[in-house]
Amino acid sequence: MTTIAFIGLGNMGGPMAGNLVKAGHDVTGFDLSPEARTAAAGRGVTIAASVAEAVGGADAVITMLPNGPLVLQVWEELARLTGPGVIVLDSSTIDVDSARKAHAMLDGRLTLDAPVSGGTVGAEAGTLSFMVGATPEAFAAAAPILQPMAGRIIPCGGAGAGQAAKLCNNMLLGISMIGAAEAFAMGARLGLEDQALFDVISTSSGQCWAVNTNCPVPGPVPTSPANRDYRPGFAAALMLKDLRLARAAAEASGASIPLGAHAARLYEAFAGAGHGGEDFSAIIRFLQDPAVRD
Ligand code: NAD
Known part of the structure; x- marks a missing residue:
């Protein structure tokens, strides 16, 4: 069992977090939207009152947010909140430059850009295709966490290659x-x-x-x-x-x-x-x- 913080529990993030719960992980989530929080709680996700509360003690952090500026805003917080060796991965679809900036901001952590295809149907079914940009070490560490959400996990290269x-x-x-x-x-x-x-x-x-x-x-x-x-x-x-x-x-x-x-x-x-x-x-x-x- 891994302790996972999940930030962004919307149409994609909610069911993805739910599949991590089903796989036996301890998942704490945060979202700005009360509706998203309620729906995720119904999937067995423990709801936190802030990003900081969700991330406290987590071995891995996943972000699933609307765009690049929001990902960078949350990852700036994660830079303060996470220590070396923590897995931090973003599955949002964002621009390549922001993805590379995000990796650089969390130097020393195991960072991945891991956008998905498969839509909300794939998110529910746990059959998403993950396209991953990461070091081989970060890829190997994160693969077991991606597995319950994934049909395929494809290594594409280094930072930004997934995007x-x-x-x-x-x-x-x-x-x-x-x-x-x-x-x-x-x-x-x-x-x-x-x-x-x-x-x-x-x-x-x-x-x-x-x-x-x-x-x-x-x-x-x-x-x-x-x-x-x-x-x-x-x-x-x-x-x-x-x-x-x-x-x-x-x-x-x-x-x-x-x-x-x-x-x-x-x-x-x-x-x-x-x-x-x-x-x-x-x-x-x-x-x-x-x-x-x-
Ligand atoms: P969504 O709008 O349903 O969910 C995004 C969630 O992020 C919202 O619930 C919002 O409240 C939350 N959020 C925004 N800022 C936040 C913050 N600072 N802290 C915490 N929560 C915050 O969007 P979605 O459909 O789940 O898509 C998420 C990402 O996945 C996007 O980048 C999208 O392009 C990508 N994507 C979507 C699909 C799809 O079919 N919906 C498919 C592939 C990829």
Whole structure:
């Protein structure tokens, strides 16, 4: 049993902390939101009144927060509150620079950036994919803690490498969803049935997760959000957040991402028109709108 402090008990953090409790760990959590605290208490998490109270005596600390500035704010506190050898890992999706700063702030601790994919379904089921940036020593120490929350744990390199991998993956996902949406929208214009086009693409060289698993039209994949009026799933606002982070990373590193930048602009327009809460595959409806298309 490990004593774990869990900071940020929202849609992802709450169920992740619950899976650590189920695995027999002693988990104390803190969140600014009373609703999140109540829900986590229902999952067996001991609720603390502050970050300091949650972290006192912990062998490991996990943060799962909305953005980079908040992670740095909490990690600044953790720099004062944790001693050498404590495992401190962040699973939020944040920019690579903030992740590297966070590692540097907690020099002497076993630090990891370990963002996830798999969404709230994966968080509940304990099947998240963790992409990890850490030293081999920190990776080995944290792996048993990640296990109850994870389907896969992938070492990506040193400090910031987990966030870098997450941003590259999600930029590709955003681009490929727009491509899938364009293909189905054009297919319909050309008189193709959605099912016929799906049968071709899903077994041919255009196959990808955006088509085979999260198909943007209702029908061919019964579990895709298109079949429930595009309730997420993975909300367009979160895709936009990740594309903006990818754009910032490209600017900082000098990488050329013409399609990633264009995907960010399309999701900015889509979310700006009030669709941020819909699944990101709903971008197909936007592409079908003549006012946008022409
Ligand atoms: P969320 O908004 O549901 O949860 C974040 C929680 O952090 C909130 O409950 C908030 O009250 C709390 N919080 C904010 N500042 C705090 C502070 N200073 N101290 C303590 N608690 C604080 O968000 P989420 O969906 O759980 O996502 C968390 C992170 O995971 C984000 O970075 C997101 O991009 C990433 N992510 C989300 C998904 C998803 O499908 N929701 C998937 C992969 C990654």
